[in-house]
Amino acid sequence: MASGVKPRVKVPKTAAAGETITIKTLISHKMESGQRKDSDGNPIPRSIINRFTTEFNGENVVDVALEPAISTNPYFQFDAVVPEAGEFKFTWYDDDGSVYEETKSIKIG
């Protein structure tokens, strides 16, 4: 696991049925591109988050492929329709095989 990785998610606690809500996500990660060299001239191995997904009650909401050009601490913001109460599950996949997860439940009201 890369050091200092911490996922953060902001989802409203409640929404009206069928309402479109805005979701914000941020994960601290150095996103080493693999194209830089250290002070001795040796390439620094690539270490990035390569995939980010969100599911709502098991149904896919977004599925993003990330490439080395994406900046440090990747931030995603997107809209989602909430048909019913349930749980958002956010997953980030690291090059080194680590998987970071975060869940947020939302109520109808």
Add this chain to the structure above:
Amino acid sequence: MNRPQTLTRAIAFAAAACVAAGANAEPDTDQLVVNEEIEMITEAAAPAHTENLSTVYSGWRFRADETQALQMDDFENPAMIFVEAAAEVWSTADGTKGNSCASCHEDVESLRGVRAVYPKWNEAAGEVRTLEMQINDCRENQMGADKWKYTGGDMTNMTALISSVSRGMPVNVAIDGPAQSMWEQGKELYYTRTGQLELSCANCHEDSYGMMIRADHLSQGQINGFPTYRLKNTKLNSVHARFKGCVRDTRAETFKPGSADFVALELYVASRGNGLSVEGPSVRN
């Protein structure tokens, strides 16, 4: 036959160019409210000791709307990643005495107001101290830990954490009494031209604020928003690191971060922003 028309067009064009230039010469009129809660003062009557300005503006007012928006919500403010990292360090014991910051200060909220009055005269030590100097004094004497590098990541993260609990409070740095000679020294530096380009701080930040410096909109160089997350290097930047960058850009040998010269300059520059809100950690270019 076409001539009058062309001339009219030329005049219209010139007028439009003037308007554009006029817009560049001023800070914008946006209001800064962080988390829909903390109302920031980004414009204030200049303190009496800032003779050559009538109004002081936070650097936030000179930034593009997109950059401004990043600072208006803690979730979107990338600096908050570093504040969270410092919050962990806050309660982690370090050094030979087994103390953490929390051992003495408990919650960081207990330091609300601290950022607003630093740099500050320390009677026991007989010197003007910056927040960084005070933190290292705590580490050395209260914790028995190694000092942090003056502009290092740990240090800047911690100043960001301490600053974050004072956000919205007006900067109120004391410049009289025992601090006065240091302040005079800082003022002297502010108006001294350095480097091959022979520029003083005042040439850009007092005479020319609002104008473009290459692709960037020159601010008044206020430090109420420090430490600052800069989009150009995606990390927190401390006041002295910024000073060093500015002096270097005049093509001069710079003073050392943490040196008496920069402490004096920080005291003077901070005092020019008395009345503006503490914004740190802010987001800038």
